[in-house]
Amino acid sequence: DIQMTQSPSSLSASVGDRVTITCRASQDISNYLAWYQQKPGKVPELLIYTASTLQSGVPSRFSGSGSGTDFTLTINSLQPEDVATYYCQKYNSVPWTFGQGTKVEIK
């Protein structure tokens, strides 16, 4: 099975900082990658699909890039409401594995 590895597992940044989260697949998954945000105590929400397409309603400070095995989620100008755990998920083939998550906190 293809493994999904996120890094870092957690980070602390200041409001207004640019934050980058990486997701690496152990094999080529093309662009079949989604990113989700899960705020504390809340349900996951879709942020980005097909690696770089922003889901409707998601603030434009979020962006995704990458293809093949290396993917990035970027938050430009981190806001207090962005405190959450972020997960990548591959969906090119079964199993539709999630990364282990990256917890983002405000410094």
Place this chain on the structure above:
Amino acid sequence: EVQVVETGGGLIQPGGSLRLSCAASGFTVSNSYMIWVRQAPGKGLEWVSFIYGNGNTYYADSVKGRFTISRDNSRNTLYLQMNSLRAEDTAVYYCARWYLNRGADYWGQGTLVIVSS
């Protein structure tokens, strides 16, 4: 408005069975892709199962042979039948609509399953 609502969670003894339901509104389950995802306490998201519009089903290795995903088109409801439950199945179970090639765009609030004696 698109909405999914899970029910059926609870406390169950190891080896027991439970059926989760996911009632959908605002879209038709029968021609949608649907997914079950679980989250153990304090842990990350784990994909559990998936059903295509054509009825094809897929399962994580951790639940294969024990869990069955199905749907009732007349009730517009998705189900997850869980048998031979183990302590490690303890989690919040979410159902979600998977829209085309775009990921899981609508999630339920989740239902908690606790497997314990």
